[in-house]
Amino acid sequence: MSGKEVVDLPNDLYIPPDALAVFLEAFEGPLDLLLYLIRRQNMDILDIDVSEITRQYMEYIGAVEVMRFELAAEYLVMAATLAEIKSRMLLPRHEAEEDDEVDPRAELIRRLQQYERFKKAAEDIDALPRMERETFTVSASLPKLPSNQAHPDVEMRDLLLALQGVLSRADLFTSHHVERERLSTRERMSAILSLLRDDQFVTFQSLFTIEEGRLGVVVTFLATLELVKEQLIEVVQAEVLGQIHVRARAAR
């Protein structure tokens, strides 16, 4: 139904009817379209021939509407704006008032200029060398890296607090039960046990270190007794008054 009317499109629009949709999409709005029209006419943006531009703009809008393409509302608003500027341009200008009177086109020119500079800025940004197009990230494969398990720090107070928590929960762990055994004894128990590794007997004597003095001897002795009591070691004396030997009841 619109074939005839499409033929009536202004020649200087140079748009085949079926390309109108594409054409519409090619513009980023009414300002973009206006800029196109201005540039095509080789007009100075600062001295727009409003009536000519308005005529072309309206023809374009008309053609699009005839084709029943959906037109963004902004295009219609701009059409109204252009019509208004055109009518104001037709009003006679008084010489005397010229200084105060603002050019009716001023606001439009400002907007066009503003838009144009960001349109240009967008092109500039698009032209910047960018990753994945002009340049690429580099990476080399990794050799075997040392295990990087960074260890958490622990404060002594955290440790004590944890213990306190256990103690207050565990009834069987009464204070006298634990406290009777001095830590030095328990430490020595561990030390003795680690001496008794290979299921071998060692002499009882060798557990003691003379340099530690009387206190050290006592600690070692208590530790040995405790180990016996806990059935962790066995003590063997082959003959009366003979050498005493000890070994772990369950060495590794």
Next chain:
Amino acid sequence: MNEENLAKIQAIAEAALLAAGKPLTLDQLRELFAEDERPARQVMEHVMMLVGNACEGRGFELRKVASGYRLQIREEFAPWVSRLFEEKPQRYSRALLETLALIAYRQPITRGEIEDIRGVAVSSNIIRTLLEREWVRIVGHRDVPGRPAMYATTRQFLDYFNLSGLTELPPLSEIRDLEEIGREIEKNIQAEIEFDSTSAQPTGDNTSDQTFH
């Protein structure tokens, strides 16, 4: 700091940049070293110069971008290297690029302000894409009804476009203020000479566009 030591730091820095696959700051590079062997900032800066020089004539180069130093393929080899990748580099729509440009040059800016300048609505898709790419982020809300979000660009944006800062963006074209326009129109009409934008005086507009953080 002797030569040998410098060479070692240089090799380590190069290795780290290759391993990281992303920009590293001077301090991140320095922190690779234990405290007792950590190079001073000036030393590290010097080393980075050495790293850069050592790329001379090779397939890659050292670049300083917003997030730090980065080794990257030289632009001249992109035609060959890009054949490695099936996917063609993504193209961005004009609408997206214009929106991005407005955010880059006019940040912080609201969507409404972008729409005012572009003269059309900005689709939510564009904003979402920019946010997802982490090229822009919301830096606050304007204290007006509706409290619209204000957008600004990110370091990732700068990194992606090979910039070390917003000041490296191509300068905005000048815009002549209205009074000036009026005078010039008159002049043009009278002299009928072709107008070219020679006005040497700073417009003041440009500088204000360059304020960033």
Next chain:
Amino acid sequence: MNEENLAKIQAIAEAALLAAGKPLTLDQLRELFAEDERPARQVMEHVMMLVGNACEGRGFELRKVASGYRLQIREEFAPWVSRLFEEKPQRYSRALLETLALIAYRQPITRGEIEDIRGVAVSSNIIRTLLEREWVRIVGHRDVPGRPAMYATTRQFLDYFNLSGLTELPPLSEIRDLEEIGREIEKNIQAEIEFDSTSAQPTGDNTSDQTFH
């Protein structure tokens, strides 16, 4: 094939290997070039030798692996490079600290004994972590069915906590008195240690037997 041409092919090959981030075969490298400029296999092989030589004294080296050539960070720089991937150490769980404290105060002690006192199971992870950290060691096995290992603390444990011996650990009586100060410390720690401590009283929850690596 002139020198200049070789140098260009070398740079492109290097760029491609770095951009690919994975091994490339000789043919994959050759296919980066348009047919009319594609180097012969022998030429490409020669170029790979040049690429390898050019890595001399740098942070990376050329390796030939089953699936082709690849550029790899030199192993000697692994200690520094690995710091890039260092994760922030997490905190030890309450369960681990309790286990450690019990081993310190009740050594030699088996896992079963620890569980008896704590009233909950001790995860293998905890024991493994303590062994790996070399704070505890196995000093023997208890002569009961299953021959459970007996744990004791190590010299490293003492060193870490700046103790010359276990006797320097506060006596248990003092720990009981901690209750008072404890509350205050607890408050501080609560923010730091990550265990759910919604209730103020020390509970037997020990949901904290979680993993922690």
